[in-house]
Amino acid sequence: MSSWGKHIHISVFGESHGAAIGVVIDGLPAGETIDLDALLLQMARRAPGRDKAATPRSEADTPEFLSGLLNGTTTGAPLCAVIRNTNTRSQDYGNVLTCPRPSHADYTGYVRYGGFNDLRGGGHFSGRLTAPMVLAGAIARQLLARKGVRIAAHIASVGTICDQRFDPINLPDTLMEHLSGTTFGLIDPTKEAPMRDLIEDCRRNGDSIGGTIECAVTGMPAGVGSPMFEGVENILSSLLFGIPAVKGVEFGAGFDGTQLRGSQHNDAFCYENGTIRTKTNHNGGILGGITSGMPILFRVAIKPTPSIAQEQSTVDLQNHCDTTLTIKGRHDPCIVVRAVPVVEAAAALAMLDLLMEVHT
Amino acid sequence: MSSWGKHIHISVFGESHGAAIGVVIDGLPAGETIDLDALLLQMARRAPGRDKAATPRSEADTPEFLSGLLNGTTTGAPLCAVIRNTNTRSQDYGNVLTCPRPSHADYTGYVRYGGFNDLRGGGHFSGRLTAPMVLAGAIARQLLARKGVRIAAHIASVGTICDQRFDPINLPDTLMEHLSGTTFGLIDPTKEAPMRDLIEDCRRNGDSIGGTIECAVTGMPAGVGSPMFEGVENILSSLLFGIPAVKGVEFGAGFDGTQLRGSQHNDAFCYENGTIRTKTNHNGGILGGITSGMPILFRVAIKPTPSIAQEQSTVDLQNHCDTTLTIKGRHDPCIVVRAVPVVEAAAALAMLDLLMEVHT
């Protein structure tokens, strides 16, 4: 199912080369003014062709709002936004699946849907379906900002080239605002050049490269979330693994933290100006599934773009034999760059949903 | 909420030092014979005191089945199993939270529940609540075995000491069966001694250590799961992050895979005895949220046990000042060992739920 959420319920639809993609957002509070420019900024961050590291396929991606908005304000009814597919080159793809692209969902979708799924451009599996997620997240983040919650992510690594990590204790608003409005977000700007060089090298070689994204949420009050299956980690990851190419999610110190001793990893509590905080933040702001009031921190692993220009081994489903495949079309050599606002959008939706759970 | 699942719905209840813990499992098919010995074996793998690396607190953990079973066979009605809490030493804990234990849910639970939650032994946040999960998973795994699905996990690392990884292509039944029935499961048995030494060293120093668990599922047919929010990764992680101390989940090559190029990471398709397989398995058997027919592989990060004997800094909630805390009681210096069957149980529940989704 392509729907998600308990309080803020989203239903994402569309195929890459169909008529349109879009999202229905149900459960939005009424009376919230939506800043359309801010929303379009978020969509532009994800859109291809805005950054030379991305695919040259340029989409307008201007959403039409069919419902739920009146004079720029939410009505409380389900909000439906539609983005038309315009610049599609379907001739790049047929709809008879002969040779599934390695590491794509071609083959698994073929089995799952008995060959009836729209294969063109990846269909419903396409990364293009993250556009409605960013749109929904852009609305969520505007509501969150009114509650003092900020969300920002950066390119934590491309291949083995790493950006600096967030300071897990101290996340200045200026940094959060800078990152959440830019397209190649880094904490250490000196890493941009080597990262771009690596991506360019991959493009030239008909290859691609993976990376990681680190995301931070500030301003969440303590006490949000629930133990076991509705914890902050559960809810966040249920959305994050909905982003194509995401293969891992870790919170706080995550996998690295497993090498620490408890005496190193434990976050000691302390009072700071009358507020309870922790001196370190190896738990990424979450204890027992519930926010501690510290910044929420998580990292997401993005696999290398599976669409590469190099010839690859695959099977011929018609003739039941091994064969080779050369993928045509325009593809990002590193999807990490454009995935940054998608990860932020997922975080925004998760945080809004969590904040709407009331316990009294 | 402590309930989970679409087709197999579990509702976990209980507090560590309350009368009992347990689980209601709704949606089980009728007519399935439950092998009670096999179920108790799984529970014994998780139970404390069975392995010298674990806490000496010994619990009977013998479940009573209140409903859903008749003559050892499922009736189709919700199955409720209850495990009494017997060997509790509540005097180790009071129920007035004065000093929250670092890295525990004491403080977040206190804020979330306004101080009314049962603090004794961690209450509903206790690792003891994984016993009902193992019980439910033990039932699920018996049903899965009848469909040819096997699940096994091993201790992938304790601190920096690593076991060998699963061969992502070839997972012999003998290995799967050995691991899913043992208590200190390793692929490379020579790693047991250094791991135990490290754990013992932590114990002696009043400290603890984290680790990782790798889990494999074999026999899942291709085409199971859905794109976006009901993919295999989403469903698995929504359960896995319900296990206390889990701070990260990755599938296939996961975070390491982000350093690869597409030409390295992509899993080429090929025919093998008429069946479509992939030559490598960096995607961990999942493409676009849907199974590919290859083994499903994932790793879970377990943080170091937060309960350590060393003195720690914390706050005094009554007097609103900083203070120190020394935790008494019996605690595992490395929870990884006992978490192995819990991770398997989560995998079993997720797989059964996924297999019960029908698309026609």
Add this chain to the structure above:
Amino acid sequence: MSSWGKHIHISVFGESHGAAIGVVIDGLPAGETIDLDALLLQMARRAPGRDKAATPRSEADTPEFLSGLLNGTTTGAPLCAVIRNTNTRSQDYGNVLTCPRPSHADYTGYVRYGGFNDLRGGGHFSGRLTAPMVLAGAIARQLLARKGVRIAAHIASVGTICDQRFDPINLPDTLMEHLSGTTFGLIDPTKEAPMRDLIEDCRRNGDSIGGTIECAVTGMPAGVGSPMFEGVENILSSLLFGIPAVKGVEFGAGFDGTQLRGSQHNDAFCYENGTIRTKTNHNGGILGGITSGMPILFRVAIKPTPSIAQEQSTVDLQNHCDTTLTIKGRHDPCIVVRAVPVVEAAAALAMLDLLMEVHT
């Protein structure tokens, strides 16, 4: 929330005088051919202006399919259909709620959404939102027909004028097909004239009238549905009460059956050509929430259209005083006629969802 369903998940959006209304249908099996003409026939049955008993407001109501369909066949991805609002006369309504219309959702929506909901034409509460339900139901009924399941409803009563009831045991396919394709469906055609006279009388007097709809489902196998909260009655009613103006739902003998003795009401089992059937069908084909294989029968109560031309007492929310109101605009004096295909659509969605629950 305006979303519904476990296996077939619908998300309805739109406001009566906004840009468009529509629905996202998630969970449809792939590879199902959709007969567009049959779909449009169902929508025409609900559309206003097709029958002289209905409002003269004529809408094209031609849906555009944005996703989920390729060459007229379902792809398995969420299907989004959009119906533009064209013939709207918003000047009939302002968006400042001064005087709530009695028996409408104006006042309750005003409180619920803090005055931000789109009031024009009833907004999201409008009966027009049943168009997407009919569309979704028209798809569901095509899939059901391939499984031998038929759905038909008729006007059981308008005011005190009653049509004949369905024979609860014997429902010929010819009757089912006739009713499910017509616009003023009756079993006894001699009741059309008096019903139309009564409706016309109401119209002339600026008044309206209620009625009941009886619906039958044939061809459902025995053993579908679950006890307690996922029974056939629960699932059907959760949809039926989503139709505006529905104030009651009863199954089989329903309220009348409460006056019978058990010896009269009990449906005796018998073999008929090797198949188990019941001699009577007071339970409407449902026992313990589960289908018995007999026709499923239920009745729905539709209150009189609240929009009447007569002057009515209401309050002035701006001046906080009592006042009177005369509603302008075009309104059905009897919504029952157009609600018949909506009730069928709800039944179709419920039956498809129930059939997709698999128990093994």
Add this chain to the structure above:
Amino acid sequence: MSSWGKHIHISVFGESHGAAIGVVIDGLPAGETIDLDALLLQMARRAPGRDKAATPRSEADTPEFLSGLLNGTTTGAPLCAVIRNTNTRSQDYGNVLTCPRPSHADYTGYVRYGGFNDLRGGGHFSGRLTAPMVLAGAIARQLLARKGVRIAAHIASVGTICDQRFDPINLPDTLMEHLSGTTFGLIDPTKEAPMRDLIEDCRRNGDSIGGTIECAVTGMPAGVGSPMFEGVENILSSLLFGIPAVKGVEFGAGFDGTQLRGSQHNDAFCYENGTIRTKTNHNGGILGGITSGMPILFRVAIKPTPSIAQEQSTVDLQNHCDTTLTIKGRHDPCIVVRAVPVVEAAAALAMLDLLMEVHT
């Protein structure tokens, strides 16, 4: 599935003649004191043998609380309550289904569960499973009372003998309190004798009789509930149809109201001491799925108890032929009496769930 609820989630388990029945209630706010005597009073109202109109089978029905309560106060963790089955006479039933009892779920359960369900005493379909619902409702009603919400029901009819209806506008607290604490609740006490006579007559004749229950909720604020599928009617009916023998639900004027003209049925708004109210209440306090602030009123149809002593026609499933059946055991000739607190419990759970939905 036997679980229900979005904010207050209940999971009911047990079979009539198994070890125990019970319920897990998840989502209860922490810190709520539970009055155990008030809870037991509600359970006693439902228990058999307390009223001469009911079955002589006497059950202790004293629940044991396994979790979620500490010193009589909710901890916020899932609350599990277990009721042991003691006074069972399983010899009255075998577990091989030969002859399904007419109007019972024997046959449909047999098909649904492939013959593996626990048939003894109706198993999970038994009316005894309403005991955990009453328990959960008794907790919900205590929380509601603290918010000024009261719930009461009465026997509206037994056969054709009718009690007076609630005044839909004016429901004094004294009446609400009286009804919600008694066992043969009537507004007009003179109807008790003829109702009891009718019931006794049915018992003497080995027969049974149906009836209706009317329920009122006072004190619900305006603006609670949502349009379409999460309206007050949808949520209430999704629970009410989970009560065995319920075959119809109507709100406000319900089916009778369909005979009225709009000018008669519409509820005019007026100010009363500065508060907006309606002069009549034909809509039962609900407009567009949302509360209007007026009393919520609904009626429930209860079919005659299917277990009657008279010989009945049925089939022999073993020998595939028609046969007759005489049901032994102790059965209520009129289940309506004991269903009154169950209907109230369902209303309490629905109201609490609705009130916990927050829209801002």
